[in-house]
Amino acid sequence: MEIDGPLGLLAELTYRCPLACAYCSNPVELAAYREELTTAEWQRVITEAAELGALQCHLSGGEPLLRRDLADLVRTAAEQGLYTNLVTSALGFTAARAAELHDAGLDHVQVSLQADEPQLSDRIAGSPSFARKIEAARRVRELGWPLTLNVVLHRQNIDRVAEVLAAAEELEADRIELANTQYYGWAAVNRAALLPSRDQLAAAEVVVRAAKERLRGRMEIIYVIPDYYATYPKPCMGGWGARQLVVVPTGDALPCLAAHDLPLPAANVREHPLSWIWRDSPIFSAYRGTDWMQDPCRSCARREVDLGGCRCQAFALTGDATRTDPVCHLAPDHDVVEAAVAEANAASRPVELPLVARSFRR
Amino acid sequence: MTRDAQRSGAGPLTQSFPTTGVPRLGRGVKLRYDRARERHVLLLPETVVVLNTTGTAILELCDGQRTVADIVDALRETYADVPEGQVVAYLAKLAERRHLEITDGD
Numbered sequence: 270m271e272i273d274g275p276l277g278l279l280a281e282l283t284y285r286c287p288l289a290c291a292y293c294s295n296p297v298e299l300a301a302y303r304e305e306l307t308t309a310e311w312q313r314v315i316t317e318a319a320e321l322g323a324l325q326c327h328l329s330g331g332e333p334l335l336r337r338d339l340a341d342l343v344r345t346a347a348e349q350g351l352y353t354n355l356v357t358s359a360l361g362f363t364a365a366r367a368a369e370l371h372d373a374g375l376d377h378v379q380v381s382l383q384a385d386e387p388q389l390s391d392r393i394a395g396s397p398s399f400a401r402k403i404e405a406a407r408r409v410r411e412l413g414w415p416l417t418l419n420v421v422l423h424r425q426n427i428d429r430v431a432e433v434l435a436a437a438e439e440l441e442a443d444r445i446e447l448a449n450t451q452y453y454g455w456a457a458v459n460r461a462a463l464l465p466s467r468d469q470l471a472a473a474e475v476v477v478r479a480a481k482e483r484l485r486g487r488m489e490i491i492y493v494i495p496d497y498y499a500t501y502p503k504p505c506m507g508g509w510g511a512r513q514l515v516v517v518p519t520g521d522a523l524p525c526l527a528a529h530d531l532p533l534p535a536a537n538v539r540e541h542p543l544s545w546i547w548r549d550s551p552i553f554s555a556y557r558g559t560d561w562m563q564d565p566c567r568s569c570a571r572r573e574v575d576l577g578g579c580r581c582q583a584f585a586l587t588g589d590a591t592r593t594d595p596v597c598h599l600a601p602d603h604d605v606v607e608a609a610v611a612e613a614n615a616a617s618r619p620v621e622l623p624l625v626a627r628s629f630r631r
Numbered sequence: 632m633t634r635d636a637q638r639s640g641a642g643p644l645t646q647s648f649p650t651t652g653v654p655r656l657g658r659g660v661k662l663r664y665d666r667a668r669e670r671h672v673l674l675l676p677e678t679v680v681v682l683n684t685t686g687t688a689i690l691e692l693c694d695g696q697r698t699v700a701d702i703v704d705a706l707r708e709t710y711a712d713v714p715e716g717q718v719v720a721y722l723a724k725l726a727e728r729r730h731l732e733i734t735d736g737d
Contacts (some may be wrong), residue, residue: 274667276679322667324679352661352674377659377676415659417676443658443729445677492703 272548272557274322275514278315279526280349282306282339283518284331287360289395290383290423292463293455293625295331296529299629305518308338310539312345314516317543321350323514326351331518332416340373347374354379359405360398367405371412378409379417379446385432393426395626406440417444422473422495423463424613425621430473434480434490442488447477449495453527455627457585462622464613470498497606501571502578502594509556509580514547515539522546524553527581531555531590556580561591565599650703650715652733654722655695660730662690673677673730680730693731 284295284302296302306314315326319335326346333339334357355370359380364501380402384390387399409416418437422430430447437445449470452460465473477492484490496503506513506525515523520538523529536550547553555561559572566577577583586595586605593600600606612618648654652702656662661674673680682690688709692702699719706713 322665324663324665325677344632350663354676376661376674379676413658415657415676486729489729515655607645 271384272480273511275318275547276316276323276512277325277327277514278310278323279513279515280314280330280333280342281331281338281515281526282311282333282342285335286330286332286358286627287335287396288332288358288381288398289423289626289628290393291331291395291455291626292393292423292450293627294451294453294526295627296454297458299627302518304326305336306516306520306538308341310520311338311342314520314538314543315342315346315351316349317538318514319351321514321544321547324350324352325354327354327356331359332504333358334358334366340369343373343375345378352376357381357405358394358398359402359568360396362405362408366407367408369413371414375414377417379419380409381419381421382405382406382407382433382436383420384426385429385436389426389429393624403440403460406442410441415443416440417446418442419446419448421448421450422465423450424465424469425462425624427465427469427473428620431476431480434476434484438484438488444462444491446491446493448491448493450584451496451527453581453585455625456627460609461612462624464497464609465495466614466618467498467610468614470495496582496594496596497596497610498580499596502575502582502597504574504576505579505581505594508558508576510547510553511557514543523548524556525579525581527579527585528552529580529595531584556590563591563593565597565601566593570597648699648719648723648726648733650699650719652699652732652735653695653697654693654699654702654726654733656690656693656731657729664689675730686721689718690725693722695734699733 283305284299343353349396353375354377356374356379382402383393390399391397406416413441420433421462450456450463456463481490510524515526516538521535522538533552533555536552562577566572578591578597583592583594584590587602592602595606663672663674665672670688671682688706692705703715703718722731726733
């Protein structure tokens, strides 16, 4: 079978981070990811990804600015013709650092915000960070980059989506991603405190729809629906091993950024060329296409549309990665999701529940 | 978990502009040739737009100097049939998605 190359490399350079967001998708066992790839190893990964056909390089983490060699990696990616995208908390995005990255050829910066105002933002981030984020967002614009803001939505901030949009407008953001939490890693641990109610979602969607209309052509608004409330699952990563290639700090290559714990042999860039990993490794081959599917996916008219949903979510919720993503209303395991949704909508459930902060020591 | 697959569409086209407008690629948008797929593509933060021959021909002329009318004229040097309305509609669609910026000509 002829296998197309990846479109994008998601380079998770480090899982170290100055923030402690409880919705983080990084794995819970962060301490297992301390032996990070060296500069030369990352440069080889970036070059091999470009040779395989990748067009974009997302530099993410953790906080990628904690890598002192970030500008060197950007330069390598730019030399390979990759579109470079920094996904950052913006802590450490000093004037000197920004200038260094600009010179290296960085194309785009995405700054995360946790809310529209310091008290809530800092509480969710677990760190006094809001003021520095706003300053960094302004710096992005001053250096001529397009500005994307990323806001992960959940039970404790979704009621402020109008204020978040107003803050984005004031910062003259080009784009804002309002992404409802996906329950991987730390977010899965914190699901009960993060999953919004149906009423919260309905109210937010009215606000977002009106803002899209009002800001059309000025600011792009990307709203990622919460799949727990969807009828059908998301076509995760555009298909397993079809478009995206994730490399974690210690060099394991994954088809999805939540695939750390799948019971498949790891494929590490320290041991194998990226082309073999992408085309032939067990982890990338396991759920490529539709042959792996069980019913109801196997006989479903939508099997090429949503591709069975997310393998990692199926594994996390059922223990079997080949089952239908339980968020699908047709899934045999849908009751797991229904139970979580019912709890989130219980009259007795407060809006604010304690969050387990992301940390290296659990 | 790729997010672009979950996004809703840009909605119906309502915007239009005069042919004296001057289009150029939007901030942070890059046009490049993709060797692996032998196609031109527009690269954006989280999107790759694969272009067909016509789209490529139009976008290569969006240099921040030429007006829309100039672009139509230039296309007519290569292609027999270039309906201005279709070129304008294509540019308007890309502008609405912020892949292009169109500034006033004068």
